[in-house]
Amino acid sequence: MVTQADFARYLGMKGPVKRAHAPLEADTLRRFVQATMDTDALHHDAVHAAATRYGQVVAPALYPVHAFRPPAGSPDNLASVQQDPNADGTYGNDGVFFGLEPIASPFKRLLNGGNEIEFFRCLAVGELCTAQARYANVLLKDGKSGQMLLVDIETEFRTEAGELLLINRQTLIWR
Amino acid sequence: MTAAALAFNTLAAGQVLATVDKGVITTAHIMRWSAAVENFHRIHYDQAFATGHDKLPGILINGSWKQHVLVQLAKDSVGPAGWLWRLKFRYKKMDLAGDALRAVSRVVSTRAIGELGFVTLAIELLNQADEVSTAGHAIVVMPAHAGARVPYPFEPAAAHREIAFPHED
Secondary structure (H helix, E strand, O other): OOOHHHHHHHOOOEOOOEEOOOOOOHHHHHHHHHHHOOOOHHHOOHHHHHOOOOOOOEOOOOHHHHOOOOOOOOOOOOHHHHHOOOOOOOOOOOOOOOOOOOOOOOOOOEEEEEEEEEEOOOOEOOOOEEEEEEEEEEEEEEEOOEEEEEEEEEEEEEEOOOOEEEEEEEEEEEO | OOHHHOOHHHOOOOOEEEEEEEEEOOHHHHHHHHHHHOOOOHHHOOHHHHHHHOOOOOOEOOHHHHHHHHHHHHHHHHOOOOEEEEEEEEEOOOOEOOOEEEEEEEEEEEEEEOOEEEEEEEEEEEOOOOOEEEEEEEEEEEEOOOOOOOOOOOOOOOOHHHOOOOOOO
């Protein structure tokens, strides 16, 4: 059994400010919107975009959560599946915690409890974004099937110049 | 139909504001998405791993892909003069390769504050059997009347934050 006090130190804890490996490139955006099957000219047509209030080609509003990739020269994350036939291929993927210190707990099963996102502006081609996550809520609860840990991770995405792009609040449930 | 052709004061609760129909999502579509965002989780392309190791019923369509469909839906709902301000959703059911997915938004409520019209939408992602796999709400902002404009970047005022998501979220 664990108690709420075991998790007190995590509440409000912030991770490092992570910086995308590169500014948003037009071809990266092309691949992204083709994969989401979004044909909005705002995301690929510079002439069209220039006539809008955005003034330039911008990414879909939620794009920044995917802007963080391993830079060239970094260790190959897929080495994990060469070394372990049961590896799931997610080694090195930090798209939820963004460098936050992992919460030490006895719970093994992780569920996504949903997302709440607030949007302020879009990332434009040529802009580089940053992300910083914090534990906004860490709550131990007693459920019908035993204890569970509810964790809200709130991640702020900004341009390199500090302009707020979006805030993503994701709820994780450990059982 | 999208809100681009609609005026804020004509919106009514229950009205369908936009639909986004993605058709059948195959393993090729899932692979394209996984490669685009460099998510190499094997449940999205390795049938033996998904069904054998993880005991899933098949190759899973990425939740990360589905949330972008909801963003597109909300954006289409409000049109080019509007702004998707807030989005809240939960995954309720898995979607598998071969499922045909579409998303629908419906007006829940409206509220004008000054020049801005705030529209709360119910948003759903459904499969070919009309089963809802992802659901939630969006709050979008549009001009409250002709001549008004939504500022960009959108910086909400304290009065705007009084608009909350419905309690069922």
